[in-house]
Amino acid sequence: MEKIKVLLADDHQIMLDGLKAIFAKDKSIEVVGTASNGLEVLEFLKNQSIDVLLLDLQMPVMDGLETTMHVKKSYPEVKVIMLTTNDEGSIITSLFKVGATGYLLKNASKESLIQGIKDAFEGKKVLSSHLTEKMIESLHEKPKPREGEIPKITKREIEVVKLIAQEYTTQEIADALFVSTNTVATHKRNLFVKMDVKNSVGMIKKAVDWGLI
Template sequence: MIRVLIADDHQMFIDGIKSLLVNNKRIQIIGEAHNGFEVTEFVNKQKVDLILLDMSMPVMDGMEAMKIVKQKFPDLKIIMLTMFSTRDQIEKLLRAGADGYVLKNTGKEELVLAIETVMKGESFFSKEVTEQIMAGIQKKKVANRNAMIVELTEREKDVLKLIVKEHTTQEIAEKLFISTNTVETHRKNLVSKLNVRNVAGLVKYALQNGLDE
């Protein structure tokens, strides 16, 4: 039997959750709380397996309550319930220790699935939340990739492209109509700017950042 505490400042919502879970033989609603402080008081007095925790509540919000509960009872599972699913909010909740994140408009099947999933030690996120998380990951990947691209002059790019194509210093000088000394200067500047050790490092950087064409 999974002992569940429902925490929300709207009684109508608590009653709605109860109606969704009342006939489930594996889930027992053992209490309710209307603010974060009541949540922390309840778990200190009674054994709880999982909390369905509202994000926005008076006195103490869900985020603060979760931090306190997780610090004292790290194995207690917490599923955050909210009307919102902004990427920043999701990331904050995950860092704070949320085991799941479900929107309040979820249905009975998804809610039960969320409870059963986190009780197995896994994380659960509603479809909308998962999409937000993936969008955030993709955005960070793009940002990291862009951060790798150092500002190079057009001439430095020309030299780098020819280095990738395995041209010698003399050949590069002839193709760009510059002296071999100038080519060597550009090569040294590239190594310094891109923080690599040798020509192999220059080639790797060029390939990773699309500067080989």
């Protein structure tokens, strides 16, 4: 039986070492590589195919959400599982919207991690049991911000957010909107300030909460 090829991505080496030790005990799973951020993931995939990507949400250079969007666009056959400590329903919903196959918490048991890899490989959705209710609440009970709480987001900025959520790269956004990549970068910086977020995970989360996408 051919082994399930897994790539691990986390910016903490101790986490990578622990995961490799767990999966080494299962003969059906082979860890073919590790990465410390999303860019390293994309570089790895240029040279080697994988079945499942298990990655952290918060990583430097390129976070888990943005990495998932790029991976699913260029390598749609790859199953992506987020492994994180964040259990916010809106973030979980956002990840599934951009193509993630699973969402597991870092306190999951060894057995759950191994089974999650196998289920994802078979095309099944993977979600830590108690997160199901949080995701459903996020889908049906989107909080409406108080009047005046949402800053003025321009029509062009909303277009940028929507394209980011649709897995467009900075260059592709520039091409779609007939502007330069510098202009796109400026829009993104302005959005980070207006939405009071530090990365695309926060941007997409607030955009979903505010009903922008």
